Amino acid sequence: MLKIIPLGGMGNVTRNMFAYETQGKVLLVDCGIGFPDENMPGVDLLIPDISYLENKIDQIVGMILTHGHDDHIAGLPYILPRLGDHFPIFGSPLTAAFAESRIREFQINKRISILDYNQSLKLGPFTVNSIRLTHSIPDTRHLVISTPEGNVYHGSDFKIDLTPIDGVKPDLQKIAEFSQKGISVLLSDSLRSEKEGFSLSEQTLSDSFEREIRTARGKFIVTTMSSNVHRIQQAVTVAMSRGRKIAFIGRSIEQNIKDASTLHMFNLPRQGIIDKRDIHRFPDNQLCIIIAGSQGQTGSSLVRAAAEEHDFVKLKAGDKVVFSSDPIPGNETAVYATIDALSLMGIDVVYPDINDNLHVSGHASSGELMLLMELVKPKYLMPIGGTYRHMIQYRKLAVKLGHPEKNVFVLDNGQTLALENPQTAKIGATIQLKNIMVDGYGVGDVGPVVLRDRQAMAKDGIVVVILQLEQKTGKLAGKVELVSRGFVFMKQSQDLFGEAQKLVEEYLFKQSAKADFRNTRDEIAGRLQDFFFHRTNRNPMILPVIIEV
C-alpha cells in the first residue's frame, strides 16, 4: 500500500511537505516554512512536524523540491539536521541554487542535486519524472511519482502560462504522455480555485511597467516578491530601454538575482547595473530601483526607505513607487501603512487598488485547474496548497468535469491517503501533527502554554504579586509587593494597587496555621483576578511569587 502523508500544509497554504511511503521506504517532496498568524505573537516561522518520520529516518530514499519558494524549501535548515545526511535531495537548477543558498546561511553543507529532466529518477520503490510548469518563480516542476501501487501526479503550485518570459512553456505533451500510462491520484494546487477563467500571463506586466515608467519624473522604484525573477527581469528590461540605471536593494533580491544570473536565468546587463552605494551619483530620472519589502515587512528595505531610514535609498516627492504584488492575507495593514507613508511624502504610489495591471498571480485559476484535470485524467483527486474553502471549490470544479464527489479527497491536517492499487484509494490512518514553531534560536520550544501567556499579557498585561511568607507558619513576613506591566499606568493607579495590596494582606491574615503554599498562590491569584476585573473590566495575568523566609 502507498501512503501519501501531508506533513504540513494541508488546510494551510504554506509549510509544504509530503511523504510518500511504500514497501518500507519513504520519499519526501518539499520542505517549506509557514508563517505565524496573529494568534502566534513573537513566533518567527513554522516548520512541518516530522515526528512521524523519526523512527523511519533510515527508510528515507530521497527528497524532491518542486520549486524555489520559501514555503517549499526554507524548512530545510531546520529539518535536515534531524533527518541526517544519508539521502539525496533533488531540484531543478534554480530550485537547487535557491535551496543551497538557504541552507548555506545555516552553515549546512548539503549539496542539492539537479533533477535530470530527460531521465527517470529511481529512488527505492519510487520512480520520479518531472514536468516543466510555470509559476511566479522560474524552473518550477510537477512530478509523476510511480510506485508499485500506481502513479501519482504531484501538481504543486503552478499556473499555465503559454507565453512565459523565458520561453520555457509548460510541458503539456509530457503531461499527456504520463497520463496515458494512467494516473491514479492527482494532487493539485487549489489556491485560486475560486477564480473564474485563466490567470493572466506574466508577460502582461511589461506593458504595465512601460506605461508607469513613461510618467515617472523622478526615481522609478519597483517592489515585488524577491523570488519573482521574471517580474524583476521585465522591470529591468523596461528601465534599460529608457536609459535608466538599475540598483537592486534588499538581501534576498540581491542573492536571488545573483543565483539566477549564474544559471543564465536572468539577463543581467552589466553596463546597466549600479551598486547601491552609487545611487546618489545619478540624477533621479536616470534611476530604477528594484527593492524588497512589497509586503510591508518590518525592517525591509522599502519600509526603511519609507521611514527615511535607508542608507542608500532616499525617496522624495516626484519619485514613483510601483507595488507589483498583492498583499498576502494578513499583511494588508502593513502594506497599506507603507503605501500611506509613501503617499504622505508626496511620492507617486501605484498599487493594485488603483491599477489592476500591476500584478498577476502565479497560481492557476479554475480554468487551468480544470485543464490539468483533463490532461492528467486521474481516477482520484486531492487538492493541496489551499485552505479548506479553496479545496472545497476545487472539488466543485472536479465534479463539474464529471468526477464523482467521493473521488475527490479533501483532507484535514494529519489525514493521509492510502492507495492500495491503481484503482483503489481511500482515506488512511490519521497522524498527529503539531504546530512546530521557530522563535529565535528555539525550534519547538514555544508551545500552547507559552503562546497563551503571550496572548493574555498582550491583551491586559501582567500583575506580579510577591509574598514573603514564613516558611513554618505561612504567615506574612513583610510587605506585599505588587508590580504590573501592560495593565494600567501604575503611577496613576496607586489607589487601585493599594486596595489590591490590602485585599491580599487581609486574606493572608485570616489564614490559620501552616498553609499549603500552592493553595495560597491559587487563592490569591483568583481573588486578585476578580478584584481587577470588577474594577477595570480587564483581565491581567496574575503571577503570585512566594518567597519563603
Added chain:
Amino acid sequence: MLKIIPLGGMGNVTRNMFAYETQGKVLLVDCGIGFPDENMPGVDLLIPDISYLENKIDQIVGMILTHGHDDHIAGLPYILPRLGDHFPIFGSPLTAAFAESRIREFQINKRISILDYNQSLKLGPFTVNSIRLTHSIPDTRHLVISTPEGNVYHGSDFKIDLTPIDGVKPDLQKIAEFSQKGISVLLSDSLRSEKEGFSLSEQTLSDSFEREIRTARGKFIVTTMSSNVHRIQQAVTVAMSRGRKIAFIGRSIEQNIKDASTLHMFNLPRQGIIDKRDIHRFPDNQLCIIIAGSQGQTGSSLVRAAAEEHDFVKLKAGDKVVFSSDPIPGNETAVYATIDALSLMGIDVVYPDINDNLHVSGHASSGELMLLMELVKPKYLMPIGGTYRHMIQYRKLAVKLGHPEKNVFVLDNGQTLALENPQTAKIGATIQLKNIMVDGYGVGDVGPVVLRDRQAMAKDGIVVVILQLEQKTGKLAGKVELVSRGFVFMKQSQDLFGEAQKLVEEYLFKQSAKADFRNTRDEIAGRLQDFFFHRTNRNPMILPVIIEV
C-alpha cells in the same frame, strides 16, 4: 475666521468628529469610535481626542450627526459626559434612534433631536441645512453649514444610489440649490477614490439573494453589517417570497431592526418572523437566518455557530451561508477562518471571492465623487473619511476636473483649515491630537508605555527576577528567584534559568558596600537581557523586583 477642526478621523477612516468654530462658538459634527490596529493589543476602541474643546465647552452650540454608523455616533457615551448637557444634538430620525440606543446602553438619557429636513437650523453663528444622500445605512445626510465667513458643504460618507431600496433618492436638486448660493469648501468622503466609475446600487443585491436562495437545500443564512437595514430588508423579502420563516440573530441586528421598524423604515412582516428560540421547530428548508458576525468577530453569533457553540443556531451540512460583505481591512484573517470553519462542516459558503455580486459598497467611487464636485462647485476641497492614499487619489480627481492642486487640502491629523472669507481658505493652526484608547472601564488610561509593554510581552514574554537585598549593605539575602511567562517553557529550560540565576548572584556578590538599588535593578536587567538574547535570540521583558530585608 471659520476654523474647521478634525478632532479624529483624518488619515484614518473611523473615529469621525469635526468642530466648526467661529465668533467664539463651536458646532460639532459626528462623534464616532475608531478601531484599534494590531499595534494596540487589548484595546477595545478609540475615541476622538476632545482636549481642544476642554476650555470651550460653554461655547458649544450644538452637534449634528450625519448618519447612524458607529464610527460617527458611538463615541457619544464616552464623550458626552465630558462635554455636558447644555447643547442640543440633531440627527435624521434613524440616526437619532441609533444614537439614542447607543447612549442608553450607558445609562445616559440625552435626547437626540430630529433634524428638520425642510427648515434651516440656526445654532449661534451657524445655519445648518441637511441634504438626503444614500449610503449603506438609510437616512444619511450631508450638511451645508453656513457661516459669516462662507458656506461649507460637509459631505460625509455617501454614495449616489439612484434606485435605493426605500425610494428615498439623493436630493441632487437641493445640492444644486445650495451650490448656487456659493460653497467655499467641500469636505468629501474619499474612501473609494481609487475605484473607477460608479458604485453599484444596493438594489442589485435582491437578484443575488434570489439566485442563492434558489439552490439552498437547508437553512438559508445571511450575514452582513448589522446596520445595513436595506440589505437585511432585501434578504427578508426574498426569503419571504420563498415561504421561509425569518429569525434575526445577534444583539445589534435585533436592536437595529427594532429601531428601524418603529420608524417604518423596515418592513417587518409579522407572520414571517419567528423568535430565535423557535428555530428548531421548523424544517431547515423553511428557514432564513439573518445573523451578525460578517467580520468574523470573536464572540459574534456567526462565529459561535461556526464553532457549534450557539444555543439556537445549529448549522449542518446542506445549509448555505451567504457573506454579504467584504472583510474590513484588518479583519481578513478572522473572516477567512470563519469561512474555512464553515466549509469544513460541509456548509455551502458563498462569499465575495467566489461571487462578486454579494456585496456593494456604501461609498462613492471616483465617478460619484467627481459628480459631487461638479454639483457643489466649491472653491476649495478637503477629502475626509479616507487614509492618505485615498485623499491623494481624491486630489487627483479634483485636478482632473480643473481644480488647482493647491485648492485641495490633504490634511494630516491635527491640521485645521481656516476660512477667512468665502474666497480665502488656508491651512490653519495645528492642534495636538492623541490616541484616546478605551480598554475595559478605562478611557485614556492606556498610553504608549502600557502599549509598548504589551507588545514586548506579546513578542517574547517576561522574566521576573526577585532579589532580596539587605537594606543596609545591599548584599544578597536569600536565593535569587526567576519566574517567566511567555518566554520559554520553564520546565524544559531549567539549565537556562540556573545559569541566569548564577549570573545575577555573581554580579551581586561582586558589588561592594551599599549599592544604589535603582542602579542594581538597571544593571541586572541589562545583563539578563544580553544573556537571554545571546542564548535564545529572544528579548523578553526583564522585570527586576528588589525586596529589602
